[in-house]
Amino acid sequence: MSISSKVMGRLTRYRALLTEYFPKDKLHVFSHELATMMGFSASQVRRDLMCLGYFGVPRYGYEVKELIHHINDVLDASKVHHVAVVGAGNLGRALMSFLGSRRATLKIVAAFDDDPQLANRLINGVPCYAMDRAEEIMKHQGITIAILCVPGSAAQRVTDRLVIAGIKGILNFAPVPIRIPVGIALEEIDVTSALERVAFYTTSRTGTPKKRRNSPQE
């Protein structure tokens, strides 16, 4: 039974909630508690948790510790990924400082930028290299994932170079869709589009989309 992308996304959010924003003294949790905290329905939570191979007990709920442990298993949290930020501008730097302190399994180990001013410096604790050393450094450091923070006009070009250098996954912040060969993972975060979506539903239009209370990721 393969695990759908939607479910995957929610599993990561359950985990974040449980590990970081959950009362430490609560040892058990009910599906309907998770549901109201996350903003979706109890049966959806139960469905999602079904893929874990861990089962709650009726009348008692799920053991928080076990839940986290099994989500880790499914999400393969044991595997460490080395990550590079590509484009050390405003956003890139914000991400470096933000992600530096996060999950130990996702390590930001390098930044790349074609601005010569930035090369060979430490930025927010991350060493920054010239773009033309990307392949060398990636190989050497075992970097598999890139966070793309270059201007939209350069996004496809830079992507192509990363692909040649052997990247395996890309998180794209440039507000333009990029094309990559099959076999490479890609997620896109389009901030402008998200803001425009909010604006659309904010206009005195009748309510939010459907009756959903929390929005999907994306």
Next chain:
Amino acid sequence: MSISSKVMGRLTRYRALLTEYFPKDKLHVFSHELATMMGFSASQVRRDLMCLGYFGVPRYGYEVKELIHHINDVLDASKVHHVAVVGAGNLGRALMSFLGSRRATLKIVAAFDDDPQLANRLINGVPCYAMDRAEEIMKHQGITIAILCVPGSAAQRVTDRLVIAGIKGILNFAPVPIRIPVGIALEEIDVTSALERVAFYTTSRTGTPKKRRNSPQE
């Protein structure tokens, strides 16, 4: 015929592509061209464009100018929204500089922060105010949308204050789900979760989710 949230999201991206990253000399575009550029299927593009009330001509495609114009109509681009960034930290500041130069209909007119150091200063061209002046300034400036960039631990508390102050839409960057009353628009962008999704599909697992080439927003 109401327009679904999914379609909405894609319309904003078609528009961005056509207005900003499209050859100026191309006057017409085919559904299959848009499709490959965006990374989805031609029939999906045609479905999406059906809601516009504008029709392409067979053998000729869609007129780019008309397309943009009709998307603007549907997305209500004529209405101007005043936006506040709440939490003028690393991310907040990056967003201010980024969005300052963007769509004229979404204007960043203020920032709020509870750090007294930041109050009453201009940050990236945006005036920053103390948190307790939020209600006053929001009323005065006609602010309807907030971009939430405060730490997760403060997110719900700050949200509640914004709601009381009369906010109509929120774009939440804090990595924790927030709850709001019905009638207020909400979009969440969870960067950590997105990165974890990339990592999940990056692991030598068999390919990306399904056979999709570009990922959904969000």
Next chain:
DNA sequence: CCTGAAATGTGAATCCATTCACATCGTTCA
């Protein structure tokens, strides 16, 4: 003017995600 090629618009089919509804089970309390 007529024919063929190529793209559109859309009903129907398919696929996927979410919700419903309820049998089942473990816990608690009398």
Next chain:
DNA sequence: TGAACGATGTGAATGGATTCACATTTCAGG
């Protein structure tokens, strides 16, 4: 101990979104 309660796990129903497939339209070329 046993009965009643309250939560789980899940088959079936529902609802949406995507894709298929094709009739229809338009243009180019002879």
